[in-house]
Amino acid sequence: MVRIMVVDDHAVVRSGLMNLLHGKHGLEVVGEAADGDEALAKAEELKPDVVLMDLSMPHGKDGLTATGELKKQLPDTSVLILTMHDDEEYLFRAIHAGASGYILKSAPHEELLTAIQYVAAGNAYLYPSATKRLMSDYLDKIKNGDNAGTFESLSEREKEILAKVAQGYSNKEIAEQLIISVKTVESHKSNLMDKLDLKTRPDLVKYAMKKGLLNFD
Known part of the structure; x- marks a missing residue:
């Protein structure tokens, strides 16, 4: 059973995600949080396998800050960023903070379930267009003589x-x-x-x- 915690500042979004995920494909939602501060406290208590983390949370710590601190606090817990930001800068910063995956809120439900299984198994997951973008950027840097990353x-x-x-x-x-x-x-x-x-x-x-x-x- 993969134990999941959902972190998002919108109660309706949290409720929808919890209903979608709980009991599906060996997933168990063990907790929720409305901001980064609450996420850190709940994660310390619940020790989830995967934290589904929003980036933009106006109150308390944002998702990037919370991800960095959570990985120091619980290095064995995987963080999957679930966000509306289809932005390379956010993607790089999330990876640098220690996130194991990055997926958009517009992704199909099946893709989200797959992403959770990937990061729970210790693998990395990026949504398809992000992978193409990173590969393109990597190849451009190699072509221009710039060390990628x-x-x-x-x-x-x-x-x-x-x-x-x-x-x-x-x-x-x-x-x-x-x-x-x-x-x-x-x-x-x-x-x-x-x-x-x-x-x-x-x-x-x-x-x-x-x-x-x-x-x-």
């Missing part, structure tokens, strides 16, 4: 420092702006350049331009 591997702080270095700020200026030490800036800079396999500042600037990070406003 490396930008997504950067932390938010590393991305921030990448942009500022490319804009010409010195380590000291970056440290003052971000209220961190120069040594910390140097460490982040070294790490991000290693991850991106960049050797010089001109290489870094070119990379930042490709990623649209050179905003001087």
